[in-house]
Amino acid sequence: MNIAVIGTGYVGLTSGVCFAELGNQVICADIDEDKVNRLNQGIIPIYEPGLSELVVKNKCLNRIVFTTDAHYAIIQSDVIIIAVGTPSLPDGNVDLSGVHAVAKAIGQSINSYKVIVNKSTVPVGTADEVKRIIKQNMTDKSIEFDVASVPEFLKEGSAIEDFFHTDRVIIGIDSPRAEQILQELHKPLKTTVQTTDIRSAELIKYASNSFLAMKISFINEIANIAELVGADINEIAAGVGLDTRIGSKFLKAGIGFGGACFPKDTKGLLKIAENKGITFKLLQEVINVNKNQYQKVISKLEEAVDDLNAATIAMLGISFKPNTDDIREAPSLNIIKKLIAKYPAMKLKVYDPAAMELARKVLGDSVSYCQSIEEAVTKSDAMMIVTEWEEIVSFGLEKYKELLKRPIIVDGRNCFIPDEAEQLGISYYSIGRISGVTQ
Numbered sequence: 001m002n003i004a005v006i007g008t009g010y011v012g013l014t015s016g017v018c019f020a021e022l023g024n025q026v027i028c029a030d031i032d033e034d035k036v037n038r039l040n041q042g043i044i045p046i047y048e049p050g051l052s053e054l055v056v057k058n059k060c061l062n063r064i065v066f067t068t069d070a071h072y073a074i075i076q077s078d079v080i081i082i083a084v085g086t087p088s089l090p091d092g093n094v095d096l097s098g099v100h101a102v103a104k105a106i107g108q109s110i111n112s113y114k115v116i117v118n119k120s121t122v123p124v125g126t127a128d129e130v131k132r133i134i135k136q137n138m139t140d141k142s143i144e145f146d147v148a149s150v151p152e153f154l155k156e157g158s159a160i161e162d163f164f165h166t167d168r169v170i171i172g173i174d175s176p177r178a179e180q181i182l183q184e185l186h187k188p189l190k191t192t193v194q195t196t197d198i199r200s201a202e203l204i205k206y207a208s209n210s211f212l213a214m215k216i217s218f219i220n221e222i223a224n225i226a227e228l229v230g231a232d233i234n235e236i237a238a239g240v241g242l243d244t245r246i247g248s249k250f251l252k253a254g255i256g257f258g259g260a261c262f263p264k265d266t267k268g269l270l271k272i273a274e275n276k277g278i279t280f281k282l283l284q285e286v287i288n289v290n291k292n293q294y295q296k297v298i299s300k301l302e303e304a305v306d307d308l309n310a311a312t313i314a315m316l317g318i319s320f321k322p323n324t325d326d327i328r329e330a331p332s333l334n335i336i337k338k339l340i341a342k343y344p345a346m347k348l349k350v351y352d353p354a355a356m357e358l359a360r361k362v363l364g365d366s367v368s369y370c371q372s373i374e375e376a377v378t379k380s381d382a383m384m385i386v387t388e389w390e391e392i393v394s395f396g397l398e399k400y401k402e403l404l405k406r407p408i409i410v411d412g413r414n415c416f417i418p419d420e421a422e423q424l425g426i427s428y429y430s431i432g433r434i435s436g437v438t439q
C-alpha cells in the first residue's frame, strides 16, 4: 500500500517505518526541514531503541522516504496518516492547529480517492472537522475520500515493540470501503481489531490514557499512606495486581507521571467533559495528586540533608522515563526548578544516559552536566534517582556508597530494597516504604 505519514515525530516516524517494514511504500512528510534533512542522512532525531536500524534498513530498501513536500506525499498515497503534535493550549484545550493545517494541505492536494487516518490524539469531533476542512479546500469536489480515527497506543522507549505487538488496533470508521483498506493495512499485526464509530475511537484514546494515569495517581496515594502506616508499597502493588481484574501493570509508585501525553491528555479529557458541561472530578484529582508527587523527593532530600544550600547533590535521570531522551513534562524539570529556587547556592550535578542534550537546551547553565554516573555521584553529599534507567539501577548500591561523600540516596523510583541499603550503611529514602535510615 502507498502510505503518507504527515508529522514525523515519535508517532509518525515509528509508525511510518513500521508500516514500511511490513512491506508498504511510505513517504514521511514534516514541516521541520532540519529534521527531514537529518533523516535523509540516516540521522534519527530521537532516542528510541531499534528505530535507527529500522529506518536505515527501510531507506536502503527504498520503502521509506522523507520530505518536506506534503503535496508530493499526498498525491502519491492511498492512505494518509496524520501524526502531528496536539499540545495543550494554556487553558487546557487541545491545540489542533497542526491537524487543521494538514487537513487544509490534503484538501488542496487531493487527486484521487484517499483514506485519511487520524493518529494524533484529538478531541471528539475532530474527524468531522478534518472532513469539513478537506472539502472546503478541494477544487475538484467530485473526488471521494474517507476520514478514520485510528488512535496510537505505543509507549516511548518501547515504541517499535509496542507497534508490532500492540494489544489492539481501534479503527473508528463510517465507510465500508475505508474499513476494508484499513483492515488490510493492519492485518499483518495479528492482533485484536475493534472497528467502531469515529467518535468512540477518538474517546477510547483519552479514556485509555486517563485510566492509566488514574492507576498511577491511585498507587501514589496508597504509597503516601503506606509510608505513614509502616507498610511497603511494592508489596501492596504486587498483592493488588494479582487480581486479574486490576492487573499488575501501571502500579509502580514514584514521582508521578510525566511525558508528552498523560499530562496533556488528562487535561484534554477534562476540557472535553467541561465543554459538555460535565465536571470530571475524579480525573481532576488524578491530576492534582500528580502535581504534588514530584515534591516527595524534595521533602525527603530536605529530611536527609541539613544544609542543602551548602550541599552538592547528584541527580540521576532527567528523561520522563527510561529508554527515551524525551523530557517533555518530565518530573525532573519540576524538581530541579524547585530546588534551585529554594536553595540557590546548592550545587546540582545531573546525569542522564540519553537526555543531556535536550536538558541543556531547557536548563541552560542552572545545573552542572556530568558525563557519567561516577562524575555526578563522586563526592556528592547525597544523590537522587529520578529516572530508573538500567544503567542507574545496575550501577549498584555498593558503588554508590563508595563514591558518595555521605551515603544518602533519595530514590524516587524504588530501584533498591531498603534493607539491603541499610545493611550497607546507606541512608535510603524511597517512595511508599519505610526509610532505611542509618545514623
Ligand SMILES: NC(=O)C1=CN([C@@H]2O[C@H](COP(=O)(O)OP(=O)(O)OC[C@H]3O[C@@H](n4cnc5c(N)ncnc54)[C@H](O)[C@@H]3O)[C@@H](O)[C@H]2O)C=CC1
Pocket (backbone or CB within 6 Å): 006, 007, 008, 009, 010, 011, 012, 029, 030, 031, 032, 035, 070, 083, 084, 085, 086, 098, 101, 102, 119, 120, 121, 122, 152, 153, 154, 155, 156, 260, 261
Ligand atoms: N509520543 C507518544 O508516545 C505518543 C503520541 N501520541 C499522539 O500522537 C501525536 C504526535 O505526537 P508525537 O509524535 O509525540 O509528536 P512530536 O512533537 O514528536 O512530532 C510531531 C511532528 O509533527 C510535525 N508537524 C507539526 N505540524 C506539521 C504540519 N503542519 N505538517 C507536517 N508536519 C508537522 C512536527 O514538526 C513534528 O516533527 C500527538 O497527538 C500525541 O498525543 C499518541 C501515542 C503515543
Ligand SMILES: O=C(O)[C@H]1O[C@H](OP(=O)(O)OP(=O)(O)OC[C@H]2O[C@@H](n3ccc(=O)[nH]c3=O)[C@H](O)[C@@H]2O)[C@H](O)[C@@H](O)[C@@H]1O
Pocket (backbone or CB within 6 Å): 121, 152, 153, 154, 155, 156, 157, 209, 212, 216, 249, 250, 251, 252, 253, 254, 255, 256, 257, 258, 259, 260, 261, 262, 320, 321
Ligand atoms: O498517548 C501516548 O502518548 C502514550 O502515553 C503513554 O506512554 P508514554 O507516555 O510513552 O509512557 P508510559 O510508560 O505510559 O509512562 C508515562 C509516565 O508514567 C510514569 N509511570 C508509568 C507506569 C507506572 O506504573 N508508574 C509511573 O509512574 C512513567 O514514569 C512516565 O513518567 C501510554 O502508556 C501509551 O499507551 C500512549 O500511547
